[in-house]
Amino acid sequence: MLPSTTADTARLEPRERFDYWHQMMSSVISPLDFTSDAAPDYQGRIRLTPLDGVDTFPVMMQAFQCHRTPRLIRRADAELYHIALVGPGSSPMAVTQSTGQYLVTPGTLYLTDTSRPFSVLATQPERYAIGHCVEIPKRRLDLPRDAPVDQLLARPLAATHGFGALIAQFLTHLQQQHHAYQETDAPQLAATLGDLITGLITHTLDTTPPPDSETAERTLLIAVRAFIERHLDDPDLKPAAIAAHHHISTRQLQRLFQRQGTTPAAHIRQRRLERAHRDLSSLAHARTPIHTIARRRGFTSHTVFTRTYTRHYGRTPTHTRDLALNRRRPTP
Incomplete structure (x- = not known):
């Protein structure tokens, strides 16, 4: 069986839960400023499955806001890409990075770069944020040095066809069948996931049309609402x-x-x-x-x-x- 670690705030006293969860998210992703209106009795659950230096984890947690700030980047930067599949029933996520601010809905992927400031906001406080995430070192992706990955940061990426669908299927399968693999399978699983993410990035860069005015307005509204929430x-x-x-x-x-x-x-x-x-x-x-x-x-x-x-x-x-x-x- 692949080794995995489960963290669940329900095992703690209510007053301890939010600080514990903040530390957990900051260690698994990167140091973050993490806040939530539900902090007095926070609920969250994660199962971390490391694959030869690539971390994968299904997660369910109450509404939150997180910010990766320049100060935190200067303190520590593992140079990762964070890929998240927003799951069924999840709150939509407002994701901001570089010049992009987008609303990412269930059944969709998004990509962020831990070496640059970003923010993620669960837009519906009454719903949990549900998804499956990957933390992968940039060096593990076979991308050209000059690939303009910044064009994709924070944007919704389709998970219903092409490489996005393959990534969604891989993560869902891994969540359901992690017990069917041995620890020695982890390097091959990591390599497969890295190839799929590389394919998603390169294919999307080759086929992305410029944003229209309606998309630009919707993006601006998301950015404004996220600013208001903060x-x-x-x-x-x-x-x-x-x-x-x-x-x-x-x-x-x-x-x-x-x-x-x-x-x-x-x-x-x-x-x-x-x-x-x-x-x-x-x-x-x-x-x-x-x-x-x-x-x-x-x-x-x-x-x-x-x-x-x-x-x-x-x-x-x-x-x-x-x-x-x-x-x-x-x-x-």
């Missing part, structure tokens, strides 16, 4: 600052959200309310004053927060907390 708790987050960061006018930003049936301010308010609602419904924050939760989630006025929350959810923040406590109180 700075959501900052009370100074305003449309003008968002527009300036992305080198567009405030009017362009408004039009971008108008096509989604909302406005930048309404989107920010909605996401802040959702985070506050999750805090109020969690026992981990049961002793945190409601005005403190409101302030942490970007609301500068407790009165405005209470009024906005009540209008949106049909009950007061206090009522939400009472309901959460009553659900968890044992029946006499």
